[in-house]
Amino acid sequence: MAYANANGLRIGYDLIGDGGRTWVLTPGGRFTRRTPGLPELARALADAGDRVLLWDRPNTGESDVCLAGPSEPRMQADTLAALLTELDLGPAVLAGATVGSHVSLLTAAHHPEVVAGLSLWWISGGVMGLMILANVYYTPAITAAWTSGLDAVAALPDWAPLLDGNERNRRLVLEQDRDAFLATLQRWMAAYCPRPGEPVPGLPDELARAVTVPALVFRGGASDPFHPRATSEALAGLLPNAQLVEPPWGDREYLDRQAEQKSAGGLFVRWPLLAPAMRHWAAEALG
Numbered sequence: 001m002a003y004a005n006a007n008g009l010r011i012g013y014d015l016i017g018d019g020g021r022t023w024v025l026t027p028g029g030r031f032t033r034r035t036p037g038l039p040e041l042a043r044a045l046a047d048a049g050d051r052v053l054l055w056d057r058p059n060t061g062e063s064d065v066c067l068a069g070p071s072e073p074r075m076q077a078d079t080l081a082a083l084l085t086e087l088d089l090g091p092a093v094l095a096g097a098t099v100g101s102h103v104s105l106l107t108a109a110h111h112p113e114v115v116a117g118l119s120l121w122w123i124s125g126g127v128m129g130l131m132i133l134a135n136v137y138y139t140p141a142i143t144a145a146w147t148s149g150l151d152a153v154a155a156l157p158d159w160a161p162l163l164d165g166n167e168r169n170r171r172l173v174l175e176q177d178r179d180a181f182l183a184t185l186q187r188w189m190a191a192y193c194p195r196p197g198e199p200v201p202g203l204p205d206e207l208a209r210a211v212t213v214p215a216l217v218f219r220g221g222a223s224d225p226f227h228p229r230a231t232s233e234a235l236a237g238l239l240p241n242a243q244l245v246e247p248p249w250g251d252r253e254y255l256d257r258q259a260e261q262k263s264a265g266g267l268f269v270r271w272p273l274l275a276p277a278m279r280h281w282a283a284e285a286l287g
Helices: 037-048 074-086 101-110 125-148 150-154 166-173 178-190 205-209 229-238 251-262 271-285
Strands: 004-005 009-016 022-026 051-055 094-099 115-121 215-218 242-245
Touching: 009 037, 009 074, 022 037, 022 074, 022 101, 037 051, 051 074, 051 094, 074 101, 094 101, 094 271, 101 115, 101 205, 115 229, 115 271, 125 150, 125 178, 150 166, 150 178, 205 229, 215 229, 215 271, 229 242, 242 271, 251 271
Parallel strands: 022 051, 022 094, 094 115, 115 215, 215 242
Antiparallel strands: 004 009, 009 051
């Protein structure tokens, strides 16, 4: 267990391996760096002689709560860039899925000096996928704050783990001005609204075309309404040095993992299957 200061935030992280190439793994949701599948993918990459940074994004796991920025993924991207600088780990290969793919892309777009490449899968997008994300992330907290106050927010299942045992986080939330809290979360919610020419929220087409690092994009499943195939294909078409490849699983991977997550241990348990393709691509594209 280790902590670093990034943009004034206390960030929990783990480093696995001591090789020359550095990877950063970023999941989505409110999942922590110890979610089953992440440490295993990290070890699969590190066993090939690389080094992997696992981190808890602000508002997840052991890291600080942060209620600032134009969107939550953009705030987390700025934090990741500061963390890589603080730990002297850049330029690194940013590997992410679901909203972690957005965080990785926004880091590359706004902080290219810390990014050597991108590896992306389960890329959230589409009208339904983005609207569901906005509702899952923000509707419960907005409703609780609006109708009952910030004490009710602190008791929510997504928020209580961040505050229990972390007095700094508890104070930050409970001492917030309620109207300011509502304004922030509604701004963050609006950032997920689908927009023409912006397949990934916060990354308009022209900004995506300026991300010139090599990128490995795993094609989304045709059956997956949350991470649509069209989003992965559109993104691969925008990134100048992207390689679009098939993932190491069948079309229904996300839906099957979602249906079995309680019995199988989580959504990400088969992510280590990605390691061979990621290592092969990195050796060819990054040297």
